[in-house]
Amino acid sequence: MRYIVKILTLVVVAMLPVVGSAADGRTTAEACWKEGIAAYEAGEYGRAVESFERIAELGEVSADLYYNLANAYFKLGQQHTPGESRPFADGELGRAVLNYHRALRLNPAMEDARYNLDIAVDYTNDTEAVPENFVVTLWRSLRDMTTSNGWVVVSLVALALTLALVMLYLLAERSVLRKVGFFAAILLVVVVVMSVALAISSRTAVEGDDRGVVVYNATTTVHASPNSASKRIREPMQGVTVRLLRERGDWTEIVFKDGEKGWIRTSHVEKI
Amino acid sequence: MKVLFRFILVLVALISSSVAWGQVSFTVDAPALTALGQPFRVEFSVDAEPERDSFKAPSFEGFEVLAGPSVSTGHSIQFVNGKQSSSYNCSYTFVLLPSESGTYTIGSASIKVDGKSYTTKPLPIEVIAEKGGAGSTERTTEQRPESRIAKDDILLKLLVSETEVYKGESIRAWLVLYTRVNIDSIESLDMPSFDGFWSQELTFDNTPSREQVNGRVYEAYKIKELLLSPQQSGKIVIPATTMSLLAQVVVEDKRHFDPIFGGRQIYHVQRELKTQPITINVKEFPAGAPASFNGAVGSFRLTSRMPQSEIESNTADQMEITITGSGNLKFIAPPTLSLPESFEKYDTKVVDNVKLAASGASGSITYTYPFVARSAGEFHIDPVLFSYFDPATGQYHTLATEAATITVTDDGTSVAAPVVGGYAGFGGTMRQLDRDIRYIHTDKLPRRAAEMMVLTPLYWLVVVAIVASFVVAYVLLRKRIRDNRNVVARRMKRADKVAVQRLRMAQRSMEGGNRHAFYEEMLRAMWGYISDKFNIPVSNLTKETIREVLYRRGVAADVAEQFCEIISRSEEAQYAPSTEGDMGEVYAFAAEVISKIEDVVKR
DSSP, X not given: OHHHHHHHHHHHHHHHHHHHHHHHHHHHHHHHHHHHHHHHHTTOHHHHHHHHHHHHHTTOOOHHHHXXXXXXXXXXXXXXXXXXXXXXXXXXXXXXXXXXXXXXXXXXXXXXXXXXXXXXXXXXXXXXXXXXXXHHHHHHHHHTTXXXXXXXXXXXXXXXXXXXXXXXXXXXXXXXXXXHHHHHHHHHHHHHHHHHHHHHHHHHHHHTOOEEEEOOSSOOOEESSSSTTSXXXXXXXXXXXXXXXXXXXXXXEEEOTTSOEEEEEGGGEEEO | OHHHHHHHHHHHHHHHHXXXXXXXXXXEEOOSEEETTOOEEEEEEESSOOOTTOOBOOOOTTEEEEEEEEEEEEEEEEEETTEEEEEEEEEEEEEEEEOSSEEEEEOOOEEEETTEEEEOOOEEEEEEOOTTTTGGGGOTTOOOGGGGSOGGGEEEEEEESOSXXXXXXXXEEEEEEEESSEEEEEEEEEOOOOTTEEEEEOXXXXXXXXXXXXXXXXXXXXXXXXXXXXXXXXEEEEOOOEEEEEEEEEEEOSTTOOTTTTTEEEEEEEEEEEOOOEEEEEEOOOSOOOTTEEEEEEEEEEEEEOOOSEEETTOEEEEEEEEEEEESGGGOOOOOOOOOTTEEEOOOEEEEEEEEETTEEEEEEEEEEEEEEOSOXXXXXXXXXXXXXXXXXXXXXXXXXXXXXXXXXXXXXSTTOOOBTTBOOTXXXXXXXXXXXXXXXXXXXXXXXXXXXXXXXXHXXXXXXXXXXXXXXHHHHHHHHHHHHHHHHHHHHHHHHHHHHHHHHHHHHHHTTOHHHHHHHHHHHHXXXXXXXXXXXXGGOOHHHHHHHHHHTTOOHHHHHHHHHHHHXXXXXXXXXXOOXXXXXXXXXXXXXXHHHHHHHOO
């Protein structure tokens, strides 16, 4: 008995710093958050970017954090001095697009982020995507109505309701109630299956997300093969979203939205 | 009267003659620069008749007088529009030969006109020793006239005032022809197009001057003068200017000596001249330009005339901004004036009054911003900012007009204001002014994004827990329902037995003569019977519910009525002091009614 107490005490003591540091990180993040918002409101977007990036380093990531970070990058890039520097001289546009994508990945239903992403993309020379199948678009827009976990909650509630209706069907004495229970249960089974499928689809979309954003501050060149001597395919600007396929040395193979493939310097793109 | 008139006439004559004296000018003319061994002329001229022998020449120290003074006089009378004017000119010319290099001064000469003496200003003359001796004049033995003109006898140069400038700053460029021989005519002149510059020709003084180039003295003729304003930054090259001209060569020909013309022959020699290309380094503006900087370079002042502070709606007014100064005025974009949305704006009127000079453009530009206030209210007009770059100090300056508040009073038609342009007034559609990203989210720091739960062990655990809890609930509920059903069935079976038992207890009370207890037992038996038989709590029972329940179970209405009558009679008799009504009769009646109900209700 005494040994058990000793071991338990040891475990608790060993856990303390872990718990402590986690709590500490949270308070630092909260301070950074306030600081970042204050800096943004004062128009000091450079400081806002630093604060929000710090929170991301601490691991306290959320859709709102990425959204604010993207906004700060976008505003910082717009804040240039005419004659001296171009807008988005340090790749801020690329970073803004990147962080809007990250925010939307955590919360596909975040309407503000989608709106701002549209505005940011207007500044890039991104190509139009190949039009998708109608069913795929419908499925995707349905899926993006909430997060994967949102669909999990929907599926669990629907499951509970289904079971309740099954019980009604089995136990009710009056035939009207039994009929209602039966058909409603069948309907809800469909809802359960759909929402589980949407939750899984959402999760695979996030985990299998192979997109990247060009973050290089100037125009970069996409070559036909992974060396600079090969033919130049395209010159995407910062903020162009591509899919990343594979890496060879310093080069990464990418696919543009319209299906065109090429190789870009790995340091010029960042994975979402 | 006549005397006075005559006096005035004399006075006028005196004044006019004194004016004539005042106008006498006595000047000296000589080249300011000359080469050693080259004779030159010095001419003293006076524009009035001098007194005889009153001219005193200065001492020509440092020069050898080759000839002079040769006197020439001229007198001309002109009639212009019926007015007579006369001019007189007298000049004394010397030919001097510099004997040593250095700067010498020709002293003052003096002359007397009408008893008054005039002197010339001392004139400094620079004498230089030319390289290569006396130049082309030595080579008289050469036969071909083309070779009589050395390559450096005629030069063409494009000169610029500066080669390092800021974009928009203006520089002066002038084309000069230097020559040591006579020029007959210029055949062609091909100026470059000055790409990268905004160029404007200037008017200039085209009197030739003597200038020293590479240690030699030339006559310099200015051919063109331009004001250039670079429009792009970086190194801009002004390409070469080419010129083709005819020069005169005078050859003393001994073979064809002419007694009258002295055997001189004049040849025309064609020459092609070319300037050196010039590179102008146009610097970018330094960092830290204000947001309102729009490329204005120079030095400016800003004045404005504000609109009236109170106007009626639907009336026109305007704001005027004037930029005065020197610099690239022609290239200044109108400063942006942001007026409230309900103000109808019209095209900005630009009036410029810019003069070009060798130092650059200067003057003023006035921008007029007309508007019509369409709706009533108090409107704030932000100051108009104008920034310029001063190349002299290398700094930016920002000028601003005052902020203004305009009160627009309602003229009574604001609401029904006509829809003009994009603004539809009240009740119209809203116009999208601009688009920008939405604001940041300022709530508390959100929780860290949750892991995705679907298909994880936790998820399965929750699913299994939900299913299991329902299965358990189902099993329990089913059992309970079944048990419940059994209890009811048993109770119903027992119902008449209980009633019989109660009736017996009532019979005992009746035998004991206890009226009150009898009726109490009777009531209990009746209520309890119905309660157990039809599974209705006693508290919910009334006579009405009993009638209803019995009717629903197919018991005849009169039987139900009898049942209720027994209850009524029992209730009345319970506390009644009289012995009215027979207890035995009630008892038998109750037993009969219950057995009747049993007959019908029994399955």
